[in-house]
Amino acid sequence: MFLESHVWLHNQIHVIISESVNTHERAIAELEAQGGTCLSDQCQQNTLGSVIVNGKWSVWSLTKSERGELNGRN
Structure with missing residues (x-):
């Protein structure tokens, strides 16, 4: 799980x-x-998925809990 928000501040x-x-x-x-x-x-x-980091595409890494779920552990 991850949280994503967009905040408008100083015209950005x-x-x-x-x-x-x-x-x-x-x-x-x-x-x-x-x-x-x-x-x-x-x-x-x-x-x-993937995200843009410093103008370059990068794979969004799995969290430890997500890796455990993929390996059949909870």
Whole structure:
């Protein structure tokens, strides 16, 4: 599971991607305290794909819990 949010601040969209709910909410709160507005807030379950990191495509890595699920462990 990972959380993804988009926050509008200083004429830019800031993307926040986290695995921890507490860390995610803290990051959103910090941007909102600076005058940002949350445009979207989503939770993705067991989704694998690729992301753009520093302008290059990169495979989205599995979390430890997701690796365990793929190997038949819970």
